[in-house]
Structures are given as C-alpha cells and as structure tokens.
Amino acid sequence: MDPNRNYGYMWGTLNISTSSHVPSDPTYVGPRAFSEPETQAVRNLVASELFRGVITYHSFSQLILYPWGYTSQPIPDASDLSTMKKLAKRMQQLILGVHGITYTPQQSSQLYLTAGDTTDWTYGEYGIPSFTIELRPDSVQHGGFILPPEQIEPTFEENLPAAMEFIKRIL
DSSP, rough: GGGGOOSSTTTTOOOTTTOOOOOTSSBBBOTTOOSHHHHHHHHHHHHTOOOOOEEEESSSEEEEEEEEEEEEOOOSSSHHHHHHHHHHHHHHHHHHHSSOOOOOEEEEGGOOOOSHHHHHHHHHHOOOOOOEEEEEEESSTTTSSSSOOHHHHHHHHHHHHHHHHHHHHOO
C-alpha cells in the first residue's frame, strides 16, 4: 500500500498504474481513504495544528511539484496557482544557487497522474500552499531511489534554503 495514494481528496478516482486498486501493486491506494494509521496520523495532525503550508520530500527526479496530481487541469484559483508557481520557481533558484543542481518546478500531474496524494489533499481540503519535492538523483541511471551516501549532505544543503524560503513566505 502506498500511503501517498491514501489521502481523502480525490481518493480512488483513478484506476491506473500510478493509483492502483490492486492490493499487490506498489501504488495500491488502500481499501478506503485514510485507511492506514500513518495517513490518519497526518490527517489528525494537520487538522489539529492548522498548518499554513506543507512540503513533503520524496525521491527521486529533482522536481518541485504542486497540485494537482489527479488531473492535468491547473488549480482553478488563478491567485493560488500564481502563488505556488512563483514560490516553486523561487525555491528552484535557491536550490540551484547552492551546488548548481537543477530542480524543475511543475504541476504534479506532469510527472504522472495520481489521486489521493498528500499535496492534493492539503491544498484541496485546506487551501494551503502544498509542494512535493522530489530529491536527487535525477534518474534511475544515477541511483534512483538509492541516493549515494556522498550525496545525502549536499541534497540537504541545497534544499535547506528553499525550505526556509517556504517557511518565511507562509508565515
């Protein structure tokens, strides 16, 4: 079961390889939204603390993703879309300035369609700026999900200024 397919916003609306309804698939969405203790814990935390924004970190691809993942249609609120695009672009510039590594800002669905993910849920349910940052490396050929140990610290170093900018902007 993939927890990042188990959140309640648009959960289960797709039945494709990246949001599977087959329990043995790695992208299985679960039997119902928030069926897992991990997603329930995040749901309860976000609801009780009234988050003002969310960044989730994943691997890999060097991307800065913003909603929507479940559709190729953009966020309908032009102001929200502009805010997220501008912030993603600023985070990209800050990351690039540390070690010269390029992260690409884009709508989540440009990577692939998926429903029930964290950022769609936090934006769709709470209207807060929400991003997924896909960390190094940029491809399977460069390590995929297994980041070489010597790249862990530089990955942190380049993402810290972007995270601090996000915090500064949302607070």
